Amino acid sequence: MKTFELKGSLRTDLGKKATKAFRKQDAIPAVIYGGENSTEAIHFTVQISDVRKLIYTPEIFLVDLSLDGKAYKAILKDIQVHPVTDAILHLDFLHVFENQPIVIDVPVVLDGLAEGVKAGGKLSLDTRKLRVKALYTQVPEKLHINIEHLALGKSVQVGELNFDGLELLNAKNAVVCRVQLTRAARGLAAKGK
Incomplete structure (x- = not known):
């Protein structure tokens, strides 16, 4: 599986107002699920220009995700797209480990x-x-x-x-x-x- 390098910024503001503000700055809200604690979810943002080659391809990638200096290995699980404009609204990643299928x-x-x-x-x-x-x-x-x-x-x-x-x-x-x-x-x- 090919790897894809991606950098993101952690976010603490999770409401609609904050999400709209991120999207106006060409940032996509995202979340990574499935850490050591299965209920844990890490919220962050990535730039639209950084994820283009990850999203608009039929290939699958292992994403080397760097969030404010901390590294994660993940796969892209889901993409939410605006029904009219086709703008990317949200990305879901799954944290992967070497011993878990x-x-x-x-x-x-x-x-x-x-x-x-x-x-x-x-x-x-x-x-x-x-x-x-x-x-x-x-x-x-x-x-x-x-x-x-x-x-x-x-x-x-x-x-x-x-x-x-x-x-x-x-x-x-x-x-x-x-x-x-x-x-x-x-x-x-x-x-x-």
Whole structure:
């Protein structure tokens, strides 16, 4: 997993008035959960320009967070966005430890050219991210799935997948990708009969 350096400032004012003031200064209110005490939450702010490359990417990062000199390792858990302006309103981070597993969505990458596509089918990726549970040191940047054997009309389900050190949390019968029969392929099949 790639790392991302981020600096923030602790905040003690937690009301609406203080939050509006931070946003006017191009700062985003944020919180980090899951410290040694599970009810502990650390409130801080980060600058919009500092988090752009963390938010506007499909990749996952381990965030090296520095808050007024104290260091934390975290992952970005949630982003609240304004419904009209798409401005970032709030960020939630999860404090991670080497001995505690985390739950995170990891992007799926399909490798190879499916047999069904060669035969005239259309490949569709139904699940772009899979939810996994693992230690943060074992979480890959992407989950690679080989689809060369995938025939026409067949699919790959979550229950068929297995990755070392990862527990897949999606439903076992959820379809990850499939090769669909196209009209052209149906026409060829009808002529061949």
